Structures are given as structure tokens and as C-alpha cells.
Amino acid sequence: MSAPRVPGDQLCQVTPSEELQQAIAEFNGQEWFACHETLEELWVGAQGELRDFYQGLLQVAVALYHWRNGNFKGAEGLLQRGPDLLRRVPDTCLGVDVARVVAEAGLLREALLTLGEEQMAELDQSLIPKLHRAEP
Template identity: 40%
Template structure:
């Protein structure tokens, strides 16, 4: 991915899929971006991939996989807080904590917790912040 014309459509498409609860599909789009991207936002994209897969696992009853990827996604995304490329990470983490809270508090071996559809997070994209990030730090987007 050589320039923002290549990166941003994948980034936005992944967000749209994610917000439509098409988590595996969002993962696929972001993974294509991540596999070719070598800039400083690479681990940000990896974190988004892991958020999507954590939710995919949770929706499909794979609690162990969901817990593991929930934790690793936070580790990848924490350095980019509170916002990166227009993505409100503080809000995303708050919604993830609400969605995963009961599952994370669950004792090992207890009956699996089902995801509450009303608590499934969405990614909130601040267009103004994204435009500013692209203008000010184009190397973070286009390397």
C-alpha cells in the first residue's frame, strides 16, 4: 500500500463492515491492508484486526479465543489512545469493556456467556480528526 488512496478505502471499508457486525469480513479487509503496510500505524491496524476477531469468536461461542484476542487487541491499541486516524479508541475500549465484561469476569469452566447484541461495540470515526491526521502526519498513513 503505497499511498493514502490505497490505505484509506481499506480502513474505511473495514470500519463499515465492523459496524455492520461483519467481523470476519472486517478482519479480512484490514488484514490485507496490514500485510502490505509498513508504516508506524501497522500495529494500530493489527489491533483493529484482533478486535474484529475477538468479536467474531465471542459471537460464535469461542470464549477462550475471544478472551485472548480481547487482551492482545488492547495491548496493540493502547499506545494509540485516545484517538488515532480518527478512531475514538477510548470510546471503543469503553464499549468493548461493556460487551466483554461478563465473559471476562466468568470463572474457568463455567457455562459460556453469550454475547449481548445490544452491547456490541461500534467504531466511531471522527472525520475531522482523520482529515487532520492525514494532513499533519501523512507519513503515518502513506508509508
């Protein structure tokens, strides 16, 4: 039996999959490479706003992976591109507070730009974004 068709403008309103819940746990556990792998599986088959949603989260996760590994340019660039994709979707998508991810990624990017490549390891750890459930 196939899943019921959901209109494109309501795709963000469906219940999050187990895979997305796994990706959220990986992201929040700072397992950013594993999160990237999980989100990539979801992104490949997605269309429209869900594709932007998964790719945006994926890019923020990879940005954090790059930051941890000392890749300033990779982190900074993806902290811009990921939120740009997330701005294309509703503020809440699949139960995730997208607006908060965008805001937190922006604060992190600004902090990295202020620190610069030489001091990026001194980043205030409280600025590392987490994926939060949207308030009902």
C-alpha cells in the first residue's frame, strides 16, 4: 500500500520519519558526519521544500564537522548556504524549529568570522546549534 499523497505546501506538516529523528539525535550528539549520512539518504529522494529542508540541515551539520576539523572556509561557507536553503521552508518543518536553526547558525557564523581562522578553535561552545522541536 502506498503512502497517501500530500500536497506540496503541506509536506512540512507530516510526522517526522524515524530516519529524521535519528538525524536529529546525531546532530544534537555532535555526530555531524553520521548526521550528514542519515540526512543524505532522506535528501536524495526528496522534492521541493523537503529537499531544501534536508539539504539545509545537512549543510549545517557538515559546517560543524568542518569547524571541528579546523576547516574555516568550509565551515563558514556552509553556515551561509545551509541557512539560505532553510529560509525557503516554513519556520517549522517536520516538527523541527527551522527558524531557530537559521538564527543559531547565523550567530555561529558571525562568531567564527569575528574569531577568524587562527582562533576558530576558541569558539564559545554554547553557540553550537542544536535541533529543537517546534513548540505546538
